[in-house]
Amino acid sequence: MIALFIDFARRFARNRxxxxxxxxVLVVIGVAIAAPWWFPRNPLRIVGRPEIWPFxxxxxxxxxxxxxxxxxxxxxxxxxxxxxxxxxxxxxATIIGITVGATAAYVxxxxxxLLMRLTELFQTIPNLIFVLTIVSILGQKIEYVTIAVGVVxxxxxxxxxxxxxxxxRDREFVQACRAMGMGSLRIMFGEIxxxxxxxxxxxxxxxxxxxxxxxxxxxxLGLGDPNVTSWGQLIGxxxxxxxxxxxxxxxxxxxxxxxxxxxxxxxxxLNDALNPKLRDR
Amino acid sequence: xxxxxxxxxVQIIPxxxxxxxxxxxxxxxxxxxxxxxxxxxxxxxxxxxxxxxxHTYGVDQPVTVQLAKYIWSVMRxxxxxxxxxxxxxxxxxxxxLPATLILMLAAIGIALLxxxxxxxxxxxxxxxxWDNLISLGAVFFFAAPSFWxxxxxxxxxxxxxxxxxxxxxxxxxxxxxxxxxxxxxxxxLVLPATALGLFYAATFARVMRASMLEVARLDxxxxxxxxxxxxxxxxxxxxxxxxxxxxxxxxxLQLGTMLGGxxxxxxxxxWPGIGSLLFDSxxxxxxxxxxxxxxxxxxxxxxxNATVDLLYLRLDPRxxxx
Amino acid sequence: xIMGSTAGPTPILSIENLQVSLFxxxxxxxxxxGLSLTVSAGETLxxxxxxxxxxxxxxxxxxxxxxxxxxxxxxxxxxxxxxDLAALSEREMQRVRGKDISMIFQDPMTSLNPVVAVxxxxxxxxxxxxxxxRHEARDRAVELLRRVRIPDAERRLNDYPHxxxxxxxxxxxIAMAIACGPKLLIADEPTTALDVTIQxxxxxxxxxxxxxxxxxxxxxxxxxxxxxxxxxxVAVMYAGRKVEEAPVEALFERPLHRYTRGLLGATPSAQRxxxxxxxxxxxxxxxxxxxxxxxxxxxxxxxxFDRCRxxxxxLASLLPHRSAACFAAEKELSRDAAAIGx
Numbered sequence: 001m002i003a004l005f006i007d008f009a010r011r012f013a014r015n016r017x018x019x020x021x022x023x024x025v026l027v028v029i030g031v032a033i034a035a036p037w038w039f040p041r042n043p044l045r046i047v048g049r050p051e052i053w054p055f056x057x058x059x060x061x062x063x064x065x066x067x068x069x070x071x072x073x074x075x076x077x078x079x080x081x082x083x084x085x086x087x088x089x090x091x092x093a094t095i096i097g098i099t100v101g102a103t104a105a106y107v108x109x110x111x112x113x114l115l116m117r118l119t120e121l122f123q124t125i126p127n128l129i130f131v132l133t134i135v136s137i138l139g140q141k142i143e144y145v146t147i148a149v150g151v152v153x154x155x156x157x158x159x160x161x162x163x164x165x166x167x168x169r170d171r172e173f174v175q176a177c178r179a180m181g182m183g184s185l186r187i188m189f190g191e192i193x194x195x196x197x198x199x200x201x202x203x204x205x206x207x208x209x210x211x212x213x214x215x216x217x218x219x220x221l222g223l224g225d226p227n228v229t230s231w232g233q234l235i236g237x238x239x240x241x242x243x244x245x246x247x248x249x250x251x252x253x254x255x256x257x258x259x260x261x262x263x264x265x266x267x268x269x270l271n272d273a274l275n276p277k278l279r280d281r
Numbered sequence: 282x283x284x285x286x287x288x289x290x291v292q293i294i295p296x297x298x299x300x301x302x303x304x305x306x307x308x309x310x311x312x313x314x315x316x317x318x319x320x321x322x323x324x325x326x327x328x329x330x331x332x333x334x335x336h337t338y339g340v341d342q343p344v345t346v347q348l349a350k351y352i353w354s355v356m357r358x359x360x361x362x363x364x365x366x367x368x369x370x371x372x373x374x375x376x377x378l379p380a381t382l383i384l385m386l387a388a389i390g391i392a393l394l395x396x397x398x399x400x401x402x403x404x405x406x407x408x409x410x411w412d413n414l415i416s417l418g419a420v421f422f423f424a425a426p427s428f429w430x431x432x433x434x435x436x437x438x439x440x441x442x443x444x445x446x447x448x449x450x451x452x453x454x455x456x457x458x459x460x461x462x463x464x465x466x467x468x469x470l471v472l473p474a475t476a477l478g479l480f481y482a483a484t485f486a487r488v489m490r491a492s493m494l495e496v497a498r499l500d501x502x503x504x505x506x507x508x509x510x511x512x513x514x515x516x517x518x519x520x521x522x523x524x525x526x527x528x529x530x531x532x533x534l535q536l537g538t539m540l541g542g543x544x545x546x547x548x549x550x551x552w553p554g555i556g557s558l559l560f561d562s563x564x565x566x567x568x569x570x571x572x573x574x575x576x577x578x579x580x581x582x583x584x585x586n587a588t589v590d591l592l593y594l595r596l597d598p599r600x601x602x603x
Numbered sequence: 604x605i606m607g608s609t610a611g612p613t614p615i616l617s618i619e620n621l622q623v624s625l626f627x628x629x630x631x632x633x634x635x636x637g638l639s640l641t642v643s644a645g646e647t648l649x650x651x652x653x654x655x656x657x658x659x660x661x662x663x664x665x666x667x668x669x670x671x672x673x674x675x676x677x678x679x680x681x682x683x684x685x686x687d688l689a690a691l692s693e694r695e696m697q698r699v700r701g702k703d704i705s706m707i708f709q710d711p712m713t714s715l716n717p718v719v720a721v722x723x724x725x726x727x728x729x730x731x732x733x734x735x736x737r738h739e740a741r742d743r744a745v746e747l748l749r750r751v752r753i754p755d756a757e758r759r760l761n762d763y764p765h766x767x768x769x770x771x772x773x774x775x776x777i778a779m780a781i782a783c784g785p786k787l788l789i790a791d792e793p794t795t796a797l798d799v800t801i802q803x804x805x806x807x808x809x810x811x812x813x814x815x816x817x818x819x820x821x822x823x824x825x826x827x828x829x830x831x832x833x834x835x836x837v838a839v840m841y842a843g844r845k846v847e848e849a850p851v852e853a854l855f856e857r858p859l860h861r862y863t864r865g866l867l868g869a870t871p872s873a874q875r876x877x878x879x880x881x882x883x884x885x886x887x888x889x890x891x892x893x894x895x896x897x898x899x900x901x902x903x904x905x906x907x908f909d910r911c912r913x914x915x916x917x918l919a920s921l922l923p924h925r926s927a928a929c930f931a932a933e934k935e936l937s938r939d940a941a942a943i944g945x
Contacts, residue, residue: 121299123534124586126578128541129559133575136563137307209424216426217545221560235429239549246436253429261424500713506668507708508728508779509701512693518727519716526718597718598763 011273018269024262028255032079039073043229047073051245065234065248066241074229075255081219081230082212082259085146089211092150094204097157098193104158105165106188116162119155127152128217135223142225149214153207160203164196198274205270209263216256231256289590293583300579301355304572305348355576361569365562370573374555378577380450381554384477384543387470389532391478392485397528399482400489401521407494415486422483427542431476431549438472445472448551473550477542481535485528492524499523526597533589537582614641615684615786615819616665622678623660623669625891632891634660634674636843642787642819649834649851650823651866653888657843658823662789664689665821666706667696684786702732705780709792711772715764721775722760725782732783747778751808770801774808781812787819794829806832827867831855839863842888842899845918849925859927859936861904898930906931 012018035043050068054061062071104115134148168174169192177187218224219232231252238248342350354360360370403415422430439447446452450469451462496502497520505519547556555574562570594600623635635657642648650658663669664676667688681688688699700706708714716724725744729735735743741760748756751774764772773793780788790809794802810833813820822833830837830851837854839847839862847860858864865884886903895901898911908931916928921936 117295117299121296121303124296124537124579124582125300125303125575126537126540126544126582128538128544129575129578130541132544132559132563133307133571136566136571137568138310213426217428217542220426220428221545221548221563223563232426235426235432239432242432242436243440246433246440249429249432249436253426253433256429257421257425260426261420264420264424500708500710501716503668504708504714504776504779505716507666507700507706509697509699509731510727511697519719522718523716598720599717599765 008273012269015269015272017265018272021262021265021269024258025266028079028083028259028262031076032083035073035076035080039070039076043073043077044069051241051248053245054247054251062251063245063247065238066245071234071248071251074234075231075252077229078231078234078252078255079259081142081225081228082215082256085142085149085215085230086208086212086263088146089149089153089215090204090208092147093154093207093211094157094200096150097154098161098200100154101158101161101163102165102188102193102196105162105169106184106192112162115158119158122152123155125152128214131214131218132221132223135218140223140225142228145215145218145224149211149218153210153214157200157203157207161196161200164199165192168192168195199271202267202271202274206264206267209260209267212256212260212263285594286591289587290584293580293587296583297576297580298352300576301352302348304575305351308568308572309344360573360576363562363567363570365565365567365570370569371577373570374558374573374577377553377555377558378581379554380552381540381543381547381556383466383470384473384547384552384554385539387474388478388481388539388543391474392481393528393532394482395478396482396485397489397521397525399486401493401516401524403486403490404493404497405516407490412490416490419483419486422479423487425480427476427480428545428549430479431473431546434472434476435549445469448549450553469550469552473546473552476549477539477546480542481539484531484535488527488531489524492527493520496520496524522596526593529589529593529596533586533593536585536589540578540582614643616821617641617682618661618665618679619682620679621661621664621681622676623657623664623674624677625673626675627673629892634843634891635664638679638840638843638845640838640845640848642821644786644819645813645817647813647820647822647833647835649830649837650821650840651825651827651830651837652840653825655888655891656840658840659791661840662706662791662821662823665789666700666704667691667693668700668706698732701728701780701785702783703785704787704789705783705785706789706791707773707776707780707793710796711776712764712769712796714776715772717764720761720763721767722762725760725775725779728779728782743782744778747782748775750781750812751775751778753778768801769797770804773797773801773805777805777808777812781816781818784816785818787821788813789821789823791823792825793822795825802826802829809833839866842894843891844899844928846900846929847925847927848918849922849927853922853925859921859925859932860900860929861906861931862900862929863927865903898928904931908934 012022031038046068047070048059048064048068050064050066054063054071062075065071065074100115100119104112130152131145131148134151135144138144138148165188174187174191177191182191215224215230216232216235219230220236222233222236224230224233234252235249238245238252241248358371360374362368363370363373366373399415399419403412406412435447438444446469448469450466452465452469502515502519505515510518543552543554544556544559546552547554548560551557555578559571559574561567562574618638618640621635621638622633625632625634638657638661640648640650640661650661652658660669660674663674665681665683665688667676669675676689679689683699683704688696691699715721722741722744725747726737726740729740729743729747730737733740744760745756748759753759753771753774759767759771764775767775777793788809793809794805797805806829809820809822812818820833822829824830834851837847837849837851838845839854839860841860841862847854847858847863849859854863855867858867862884884903889895889899889902895912896915897913898904898907898916901907901911904911910930914930916930916933918926918928919933920926921932
């Protein structure tokens with residue numbers, strides 16, 4: 001087990017870009033965790049003069065926004081929202097995707113047909129429009145945003161899980177399980193799933209990046225949860241001031257970009273490490 | 282060929298049907314009754330009108346009847362009435378649709394042009410500084426949120442340099458010669474289309490590079506070179522033609538995301554398309570409009586998907602054999 | 604002169620001391636090592652050997668189509684009609700390919716572009732080297748398809764490769780190769796991927812086309828039946844080197860190199876029939892990265908002796924018109940001579 005992990009880590013580390021990505025992700029996670037200690041008071045509180053540029057005042061290294069709130073504090077707290085929603089949405093998408101894909105492949109027949117049509121349906125619906133519709137009907141709450149993003153991002157995971165299951169379904173070890181009289185659910189989740197998981201994990205990690213982008217778009221449009229800070233929301237708030245203080249938009253935007261970039265790089269690295277066969281394209 | 286087209290179009294019907302049913306479910310999930318949802322915050326106070334609405338939505342009837350009624354009305358393209366615009370939802374959406382189509386087409390054009398060119402360049406100069414630069418650029422644009430890119434481009438090219446307008450689709454109060462109007466729209470189109478297109482350009486560049494390298498190794502490329510064709514002709518007529526196929530598939534898969542992306546971009550650039558309409562409707566809780574956009578948007582994506590599939594059929598003769 | 608002897612006319616192609624190396628992570632491997640060959644107009648040279656012996660790389664080196672990386676010409680000359688092809692610029696070489704020298708490949712099903720109609724692929728080859736209108740090129744394409752015996756040629760122009768059988772595709776490849784009347788045609792295992800009956804037809808077609816045009820032909824093959832049928836002269840390659848060269852009858856009559864003997868089976872005069880494959884020789888070809896001192900064939904040779912392990916045999920004219928690089932053969936021949944003398 002440990003040897004396996006070391007082998008995995010070595011292959012991951014061979015991808016230099018993935019290491020950079022991992023470092024960046026750890027930094028963002030660190031900031032998210034440290035935010036309450038670093039900025040113990042409410043980040044949405046007004047601290048000083050509005051529109052102080054970054055690197056001007058040592059007390060507000062990233063400046064203040066139009067209301068005089070500390071951009072550094074808001075960005076740090078925004079990391080929490082963004083990561084939380086990204087992770088939970090990806091988890092939602094993964095659970096839906098694995099369930100749909102595994103069932104479709106294992107049961108087959110009309111169930112497979114129906115579930116694949118469903119997948120197609122969710123691929124056809126313009127996803128951001130769907131997210132906005134859900135959020136506007138159910139209400140602007142962080143849970144609903146998370147679920148909505150999960151609901152529009154599960155389709156690739158379902159397709160991949162289905163394909164993996166299809167190829168594993170008829171292998172000897174599965175047939176052996178069946179011959180032993182093992183139940184369908186136990187075979188599906190106990191025997192096949194662990195073998196199908198590596199590529200699915202890679203895709204899930206990439207879905208986090210996509211979810212972060214979705215969440216930021218929703219928040220940017222002002223449809224996120226108004227009670228929590230998020231990077232998209234900061235950009236949305238700063239938009240009116242681009243003539244005088246464009247940095248208000250620039251800082252959280254860079255944060256989104258670097259986070260998504262880092263997540264993508266880590267995803268690529270995981271791909272190299274977990275699917276060595278697929279690596280040499 | 283006509284049979285294939287018709288068959289492909291027929292496949293759209295159950296899809297749209299499912300979208301309608303899902304809409305209905307969504308409305309029922311909402312807090313409050315269907316009626317509340319459909320009329321909320323539209324400032325309808327006239328009791329006669331309220332009665333009429335109650336009847337149209339069949340609020341007093343069982344759920345199945347309501348569903349049947351809803352499906353029936355959508356089939357007749359009756360998506361409800363928007364009191365905000367004082368016009369049927371369908372008409373309002375149709376009026377806004379061309380602007381979105383123009384934006385999407387321009388974005389697709391930019392994405393294909395930039396993405397394919399970059400991917401081909403990177404594959405030809407594989408493992409050189411050019412390849413690395415293009416890959417690096419692709420990684421960045423792949424990670425940048427399009428709305429943020431749009432804002433930053435506005436700051437740079439509209440506010441600081443003044444090359445392009447900050448938003449909108451037409452300059453108000455300028456002479457209306459046909460060519461002048463087209464040029465004016467194109468001038469307004471550059472920034473939003475680029476902001477929307479660059480993400481997809483990044484995707485296309487990555488896929489195109491991999492696909493080019495893959496195809497370049499195939500036997501028929503060697504045959505083409507053995508014929509004495511120049512390097513450029515081999516790349517254009519043989520490698521690229523085959524390497525484009527995955528791009529076409531990808532384009533089909535991403536149309537839905539792209540239409541979604543145009544909502545945000547339209548909001549950034551006040552582009553008068555269905556994205557702005559949706560945004561406005563969501564903000565004013567104008568649900569008939571929101572659901573109408575969702576249905577027609579899905580229909581649009583489904584039709585575009587079918588078109589892309591048919592295009593693929595033309596590009597890859599091997600598919601027809603099936 | 605250790606080069607194989609040539610019959611009569613001046614050769615159109617003469618390869619002198621060709622060296623092709625593979626630049627791999629494990630180091631530089633000599634894939635073709637000091638190869639010399641000649642081909643005259645109207646003559647057919649067969650290059651025979653197991654896979655990995657460097658015969659296909661030789662063909663690609665003549666065409667300057669080596670996959671680079673990893674393969675590269677590092678020495679020698681490829682003289683074609685007096686010009687050294689190895690020294691031409693890429694642009695000049697493009698004017699030679701498809702016009703003066705053509706090539707057909709092993710797998711016809713993957714050698715044609717799947718998304719372009721075969722007619723267009725033919726027309727492209729014609730128009731590349733001839734200033735003709737599209738219409739004229741089309742007429743010529745039809746005529747070419749007729750020459751390679753494709754029925755209903757006019758209609759077949761619009762077909763795509765997946766609509767054709769392997770034999771048909773190879774005919775198209777041949778039509779494309781002869782489109783501009785080349786002086787030399789290189790066929791790299793042209794029948795290996797085809798059914799046995801189709802193989803015979805393709806070989807027949809190539810012989811016919813050659814006899815009507817006086818072009819030189821290099822045929823690279825595993826198939827000794829094909830060699831017996833078409834070749835005038837045979838060059839046998841092993842581990843990147845030519846180990847024997849002889850006129851075809853002489854070679855089948857009495858193979859000199861022990862490797863050639865292995866290829867032909869135990870009895871040198873055994874009747875060869877079409878489709879008979881190389882007889883398995885025990886042992887493995889040594890890796891290029893790991894060639895032994897002395898003869899590369901020593902670990903598989905039945906007649907190996909001390910000298911073979913110490914010294915690498917060089918090609919030598921052991922009999923009129925033929926050469927071999929084999930100490931066992933030299934010993935045997937000198938013993939024969941001594942017997943006659945005694």
